[in-house]
Amino acid sequence: xxxxxPHSLTAGTILVAVIVLLAVASWxxxxxxxxxxxxxxxxxxxxxxxxxxxxxxxxLFARSMIGARIALEAGFFASLIGGLVGVTLGLLAGFAQxxxxxxxxxxxxxxxAFPTLLVxxxxxxxxxxxxxxxxxxxxFAIATVIARVTRLLIKRVLxxxxxxxSRASGSSWPRIIVLHVLPNIWPTLLVxLALQFGxxxxxxxxxxxxxxxxxxxxxxxxxxxQEAQATVTTAPVGAIAPGLLLVALVVGTNLVADGxxxxxxxxxxxxx
Numbered sequence: 001x002x003x004x005x006p007h008s009l010t011a012g013t014i015l016v017a018v019i020v021l022l023a024v025a026s027w028x029x030x031x032x033x034x035x036x037x038x039x040x041x042x043x044x045x046x047x048x049x050x051x052x053x054x055x056x057x058x059x060l061f062a063r064s065m066i067g068a069r070i071a072l073e074a075g076f077f078a079s080l081i082g083g084l085v086g087v088t089l090g091l092l093a094g095f096a097q098x099x100x101x102x103x104x105x106x107x108x109x110x111x112x113a114f115p116t117l118l119v120x121x122x123x124x125x126x127x128x129x130x131x132x133x134x135x136x137x138x139x140f141a142i143a144t145v146i147a148r149v150t151r152l153l154i155k156r157v158l159x160x161x162x163x164x165x166s167r168a169s170g171s172s173w174p175r176i177i178v179l180h181v182l183p184n185i186w187p188t189l190l191v192x193l194a195l196q197f198g199x200x201x202x203x204x205x206x207x208x209x210x211x212x213x214x215x216x217x218x219x220x221x222x223x224x225x226q227e228a229q230a231t232v233t234t235a236p237v238g239a240i241a242p243g244l245l246l247v248a249l250v251v252g253t254n255l256v257a258d259g260x261x262x263x264x265x266x267x268x269x270x271x272x
Contacts, residue, residue: 006258012258060242064224066218075198077139079142081139082138086142120207123136134213146189194257201249205220208220225239228242
């Protein structure tokens with residue numbers, strides 16, 4: 001029977017697709033240059049300026065489109081770094097034995113106790129504030145989470161009878177990893193990375209809000225929220241628009257992760 005696509009996966013995909021559409025469009029078209037100050041100060045939303053203008057007369061819709069691009073770049077590349085580093089460390093920790101296993105488990109538990117945003121703030125403060133620095137810092141913070149998840153999954157798989165049978169037949173560990181371990185853990189890892197994607201985008205916005213993320217003239221959603229803070233009572237759209245877009249991306253990725261978990265997990269799968 002055909003597998004039913006979860007409603008959460010559909011809803012999440014739609015929300016994320018809206019953000020992706022804004023980001024892709026920003027590469028080819030913007031209603032105004034992001035540094036164009038020809039508009040009036042703090043104009044209300046209109047057909048000419050869909051989200052209004054900021055205190056310098058810049059079009060907020062154009063700047064929000066650039067913010068969508070930055071959020072997706074941060075989410076994708078930080079998750080990619082976190083996935084590559086985390087899975088590698090998790091594989092090493094998962095195959096560790098005896099006291100090496102205890103050391104690896106204790107180290108990962110200690111690292112994961114530090115909040116992702118705090119680790120990113122410390123790394124960005126030690127280097128220079130830029131989008132690249134923020135992505136690398138967030139990626140390494142995510143890597144600790146992925147490494148711990150990978151280790152736990154590998155330990156569970158290694159206790160299965162088919163692993164013992166494969167070893168008894170003379171298969172090498174690299175062959176076992178490729179043919180048995182990775183195929184059994186990738187669905188859960190995919191869900192974990194989807195969740196971390198949203199967290200990475202939120203962390204980048206938080207760093208930009210604190211002045212530790214993407215520098216001007218680029219417009220991260222976090223920097224837009226920080227700039228609109230002083231005029232939130234007189235021009236609330238300046239804070240509402242990027243805030244809603246950020247919420248849509250984070251909620252969308254969480255829904256996608258939840259839908260993927262239901263779709264890929266045979267114990268949660270429902271058929272129609």
